[in-house]
Amino acid sequence: MTTTRRRFLKLGGAMLGTLATAALWPLQALAARPDDAFRSKTLTDLEKLLGGKPTESADIDFKTPDIAENGAVVPVSIESNIPGTREIMILVEQNPNPLSAVFVIPNGTRPAVSTRIKVAQTSNLIAVVKADGKLYSATKETKVTLGGCGG
Numbered sequence: 001m002t003t004t005r006r007r008f009l010k011l012g013g014a015m016l017g018t019l020a021t022a023a024l025w026p027l028q029a030l031a032a033r034p035d036d037a038f039r040s041k042t043l044t045d046l047e048k049l050l051g052g053k054p055t056e057s058a059d060i061d062f063k064t065p066d067i068a069e070n071g072a073v074v075p076v077s078i079e080s081n082i083p084g085t086r087e088i089m090i091l092v093e094q095n096p097n098p099l100s101a102v103f104v105i106p107n108g109t110r111p112a113v114s115t116r117i118k119v120a121q122t123s124n125l126i127a128v129v130k131a132d133g134k135l136y137s138a139t140k141e142t143k144v145t146l147g148g149c150g151g
Contacts, residue, residue: 037099043091046098050089054128054135057082062127062138068119071144077114078127078138085111087130094123119144 040046047053059081068074078088088111090101100117111129119125122143129136 037102038097040099041097043093043098046091050128050130050135052135054126054137057129057136057138060127060129060136060138062125062140064125064140064142066141067143067145069145071119071121073116074119074125074142074144075114075116076125076127077112078129079110079112080105080129080131080136082111082129082131082136084132085129086132087128088113089128089130090115090117091126091128092117092119092123093126095120 037046037049040049061077061079061081063077064074076090078090080088085105088103088105089099091098092100095118101113101115103113105111117125119142122141124139124141127138
């Protein structure tokens with residue numbers, strides 16, 4: 001099959017469009033990043049930025065160890081059973097910046113995340129779920145030990 005000028009231009013245009021889309025895709029994730037929320041120093045300031053105090057909910061399955069031997073890598077997993085979940089956030093009450101992570105949950109995706117976070121000292125860890133414009137939370141205390149000695 002011979003390549004005509006018209007066919008070559010169509011193919012080149014399609015490839016250029018694909019590359020432009022791939023190059024701009026990460027900017028969509030950066031646009032959703034709440035910079036001011038990550039800079040907040042207290043839970044009260046953070047709650048103002050998020051739109052209010054979350055309501056405690058039993059529909060959030062929040063798992064984190066009772067005692068963390070190394071505060072630099074504390075495993076956390078959160079699964080939301082609340083319909084319409086759009087975001088899952090992890091807050092650490094005693095950290096210098098309480099907001100540790102924000103996960104945006106696309107439509108049709110199971111609202112569950114698992115990660116490791118840094119916990120500066122023994123503190124309440126808070127899972128916040130945003131669903132249908134409302135905030136829900138689950139709280140669990142995690143003790144951070146020095147050298148893994150417990151207590």
